[in-house]
Amino acid sequence: MSLDKFLVVSAALFCCGLYTIMTRRNGVALLMGVELILNAANINFVAFSHYLGKVMGGQIFAVFVIVIAAAEAAVALSIFLRLFATAGSVEVDTADSLKN
Amino acid sequence: MNETNFFLKYAYIIPLLPLSSFFINIFFGKRLPRKGDWVSLLTIVTALVMAIGIFYEVIVQGFSPDFKYHVTYPWLTVMDRFHVNIGILVDNLTAIMLVVVTLVSTLVHLFSVGYMHGDPKYNRFFAYLSIFSFSMLGLVLSESVFFLFIFWELVGLSSYLLIGFWFEKKSASYASKKAFITNRVGDFGFLAGILIIFAATGVFGFDEIFASVAAGKLTGTLLTMAGIGLFCGAVGKSAQFPLHVWLPDAMEGPTPVSALIHAATMVAAGVYLIGRMYPVFTADAFLVIAYTGTVTLFIAATIALAQNDIKKILAYSTVSQLGFMVCGLGVGGYTAGLAHLATHAGFKACMFLGSGSVIHAVHSQDIFDMGELRKKMPITFVTFLIGTLAIAGVPFFSGFFSKDMILGDALAFAMLNPKHYALFIVPMFTAGLTAFYMFRLVFVTFFGHARDHHKFDHAHESPFTMAFPLIVLALLSFAFPFEHNNWFKTLIVKPKSAVVLPAGAGHGAAPKHEAAPVAAGEAKHEATPAAEVAPHAVAPAEQAAVAPAEHGAAPAAGHGAVETAGISAEEKEHAAHVKHVTHVAHGIAMYMSLAVAGTGILLAIVVYILGWIDPAKVKAACLPVHTFLANKWYFDELYEVTIIALVMAAARAMAWFDQKVVDGAVNLVASINKWACMFVGRFDNLVVDGAVNAVANATIGGGTVLRRLQTGKIYHYAFVLVGGVVVLFLLKAF
Numbered sequence: 001m002s003l004d005k006f007l008v009v010s011a012a013l014f015c016c017g018l019y020t021i022m023t024r025r026n027g028v029a030l031l032m033g034v035e036l037i038l039n040a041a042n043i044n045f046v047a048f049s050h051y052l053g054k055v056m057g058g059q060i061f062a063v064f065v066i067v068i069a070a071a072e073a074a075v076a077l078s079i080f081l082r083l084f085a086t087a088g089s090v091e092v093d094t095a096d097s098l099k100n
Numbered sequence: 101m102n103e104t105n106f107f108l109k110y111a112y113i114i115p116l117l118p119l120s121s122f123f124i125n126i127f128f129g130k131r132l133p134r135k136g137d138w139v140s141l142l143t144i145v146t147a148l149v150m151a152i153g154i155f156y157e158v159i160v161q162g163f164s165p166d167f168k169y170h171v172t173y174p175w176l177t178v179m180d181r182f183h184v185n186i187g188i189l190v191d192n193l194t195a196i197m198l199v200v201v202t203l204v205s206t207l208v209h210l211f212s213v214g215y216m217h218g219d220p221k222y223n224r225f226f227a228y229l230s231i232f233s234f235s236m237l238g239l240v241l242s243e244s245v246f247f248l249f250i251f252w253e254l255v256g257l258s259s260y261l262l263i264g265f266w267f268e269k270k271s272a273s274y275a276s277k278k279a280f281i282t283n284r285v286g287d288f289g290f291l292a293g294i295l296i297i298f299a300a301t302g303v304f305g306f307d308e309i310f311a312s313v314a315a316g317k318l319t320g321t322l323l324t325m326a327g328i329g330l331f332c333g334a335v336g337k338s339a340q341f342p343l344h345v346w347l348p349d350a351m352e353g354p355t356p357v358s359a360l361i362h363a364a365t366m367v368a369a370g371v372y373l374i375g376r377m378y379p380v381f382t383a384d385a386f387l388v389i390a391y392t393g394t395v396t397l398f399i400a401a402t403i404a405l406a407q408n409d410i411k412k413i414l415a416y417s418t419v420s421q422l423g424f425m426v427c428g429l430g431v432g433g434y435t436a437g438l439a440h441l442a443t444h445a446g447f448k449a450c451m452f453l454g455s456g457s458v459i460h461a462v463h464s465q466d467i468f469d470m471g472e473l474r475k476k477m478p479i480t481f482v483t484f485l486i487g488t489l490a491i492a493g494v495p496f497f498s499g500f501f502s503k504d505m506i507l508g509d510a511l512a513f514a515m516l517n518p519k520h521y522a523l524f525i526v527p528m529f530t531a532g533l534t535a536f537y538m539f540r541l542v543f544v545t546f547f548g549h550a551r552d553h554h555k556f557d558h559a560h561e562s563p564f565t566m567a568f569p570l571i572v573l574a575l576l577s578f579a580f581p582f583e584h585n586n587w588f589k590t591l592i593v594k595p596k597s598a599v600v601l602p603a604g605a606g607h608g609a610a611p612k613h614e615a616a617p618v619a620a621g622e623a624k625h626e627a628t629p630a631a632e633v634a635p636h637a638v639a640p641a642e643q644a645a646v647a648p649a650e651h652g653a654a655p656a657a658g659h660g661a662v663e664t665a666g667i668s669a670e671e672k673e674h675a676a677h678v679k680h681v682t683h684v685a686h687g688i689a690m691y692m693s694l695a696v697a698g699t700g701i702l703l704a705i706v707v708y709i710l711g712w713i714d715p716a717k718v719k720a721a722c723l724p725v726h727t728f729l730a731n732k733w734y735f736d737e738l739y740e741v742t743i744i745a746l747v748m749a750a751a752r753a754m755a756w757f758d759q760k761v762v763d764g765a766v767n768l769v770a771s772i773n774k775w776a777c778m779f780v781g782r783f784d785n786l787v788v789d790g791a792v793n794a795v796a797n798a799t800i801g802g803g804t805v806l807r808r809l810q811t812g813k814i815y816h817y818a819f820v821l822v823g824g825v826v827v828l829f830l831l832k833a834f
Binding site for chain 1 (some may be wrong): 812813814815818819822
């Protein structure tokens with residue numbers, strides 16, 4: 001298998017994530033889109049590391065990203081929990097009290 | 101003299117005592133028990149005790165005509181050229197003045213406790229009495245003409261405050277202003293005199309001035325001008341002829357004040373000044389002084405003849421007696437003038453307080469409301485009578501002792517300078533007038549029948565605090581306190597003149613004759629042993645005495661020593677002649693003054709007791725004269741139409757100039773400014789503020805537009821992000 005196939009999968013995954021972020025209003029859905037983008041990036045890291053580098057830097061970076069993504073998901077979900085408790089929904093458009 | 105001059109050493113405390121009570125009374129008097137009169141009394145009694153202590157140390161223990169206690173410290177120095185010293189000078193004259201001032205002041209304080217009882221401004225009255233005592237004591241203790249002037253103005257201020265004490269009365273506030281302004285006129289001359297002396301000698305201290313004048317730094321006409329300038333101050337303060345108008349009006353003040361300030365002490369300050377500066381007066385200046393005194397004493401005595409207000413009569417008699425003192429000093433009677441100062445303080449204060457007692461009893465000042473008061477007020481009557489006997493010049497009373505000396509010196513002067521005989525005749529005649537008008541006052545007030553029965557029934561003897569001062573002062577109206585052991589004549593001797601005759605005139609016979617009174621004094625002075633000079637006593641008089649002799653001889657130096665010796669022999673002969681004339685004159689003057697005083701008293705008895713001559717008929721017979729005298733020679737009216745009118749016209753012209761020209765210029769500048777400001781204001785509003793507002797508006801507009809970009813919606817940001825990446829990608833690709 002050549003590198004470009006991995007990159008195509010990765011780009012498709014990124015576009016799915018981007019599309020999710022741009023079209024959805026639901027906070028949880030946005031979080032899912034972000035996870036897709038992060039995983040697209042992970043695929044890239046691992047693919048480039050496998051084909052180009054002789055060291056394991058890409059793989060290690062991917063592990064880091066997964067950890068950070070887990071932490072980010074925990075923080076973001078707890079924020080949405082509080083948002084739901086106060087505003088009654090997790091639609092991000094409704095959380096505009098700082099702006100107005 | 102011994103070294104334990106305890107009181108002398110602390111002499112500077114004497115004026116500070118009343119000063120402290122002034123501050124206590126003016127600030128806290130109202131809250132103190134008895135409104136603080138005891139504070140003033142306590143300090144003035146302490147001052148009296150100290151003054152008597154000094155009197156004992158100086159007069160009794162010191163007993164030397166040259167006694168002098170002089171302490172001085174530098175006070176102010178400017179550029180090594182202008183020195184003012186602060187210090188005190190106590191000699192025989194000061195010691196006597198200290199006792200006179202503190203004694204009369206103490207008695208007046210005591211009298212005021214009764215007289216001012218219940219006055220709403222009781223504490224302020226005592227505060228003013230204290231500040232007056234402070235100023236007067238400072239004045240007599242001054243050792244330089246600079247400080248004398250300061251205290252001179254301070255007594256003027258306290259006099260102003262006390263004359264206008266009842267300022268609710270329009271007449272009192274007018275009188276206080278009149279006194280103050282009239283004194284200013286005299287003080288202008290005084291200041292000019294001081295400045296002439298300072299300009300020529302560069303010193304202020306009495307001793308230094310005398311030494312400088314004796315050294316020839318100030319001679320001739322300029323010295324005469326300086327002397328007349330100093331005398332101008334005395335003219336104002338001692339109410340001499342052109343400026344005498346304020347003193348009778350000053351009687352608007354409370355009567356104890358009249359006794360203290362306007363009879364006994366402050367008005368004598370002018371006489372004291374002449375006595376203090378005696379060595380610098382030239383013969384011409386003395387002539388001016390003598391004639392001024394003579395005119396004053398005559399005018400005032402004639403006015404007193406036609407007055408009915410008890411205080412006005414006493415006021416004019418004060419002016420007249422001050423004229424006697426000034427005249428005495430002017431004709432060379434140094435001892436006589438100052439003796440009259442001391443004796444007059446006693447008997448005139450006695451009579452003024454007596455009049456206060458009478459006014460207190462009958463509530464009227466018109467002597468024709470009174471009559472027969474001797475039965476109701478025996479103490480007041482007897483003390484007043486003693487005072488009257490003293491002023492009339494009856495033997496064994498103090499007035500005889502001093503007035504006789506003045507008349508004797510005047511006669512001696514007239515005999516030596518026959519063209520000035522008026523200087524003897526007028527005072528002698530006036531002595532008779534004095535006896536007449538004073539006994540008129542006594543007879544009308546205390547004898548005869550009660551004219552106003554309501555007031556007579558109401559009358560009563562005054563309380564003890566008011567009677568006691570009368571008794572003390574009456575005792576001092578006898579001659580023995582002054583004649584005992586002849587101490588006054590021994591201790592108060594004329595200082596030698598420091599005047600240096602100008603070089604051109606040193607030779608001629610005429611100026612020598614002019615200087616006769618001065619020479620007469622020197623002749624007398626030689627009789628007192630100069631060897632008794634105290635060890636630490638400075639004797640500038642001695643230095644001054646040597647100098648004029650040398651300088652008088654200086655112009656003759658060119659002619660050789662023989663002629664110089666001749667002059668001194670001639671001078672000795674002249675001095676002997678003067679001494680002889682003086683002796684003869686005093687004998688003649690004594691008998692004449694006795695006769696004149698006796699005539700005056702007899703005339704008063706004939707008119708007012710026996711009724712042989714009806715005063716109403718006399719008045720009708722010479723009505724124009726009476727009207728003229730009753731209106732005080734129309735001096736006030738004369739000043740009203742001349743000086744006051746002139747000053748008012750000048751003031752109005754100045755006011756016009758001020759309002760039209762000065763104010764006009766100011767207003768013009770103001771309008772110009774206003775116009776300029778209006779333009780500047782518009783520029784500020786439109787351009788400067790406009791720029792600032794434009795910046796602000798642009799910022800607001802920009803903000804309003806740009807804030808729309810910040811939606812806060814994440815998909816907008818994501819869209820822009822992606823769009824940006826796409827654009828970058830396209831830019832890179834093509």
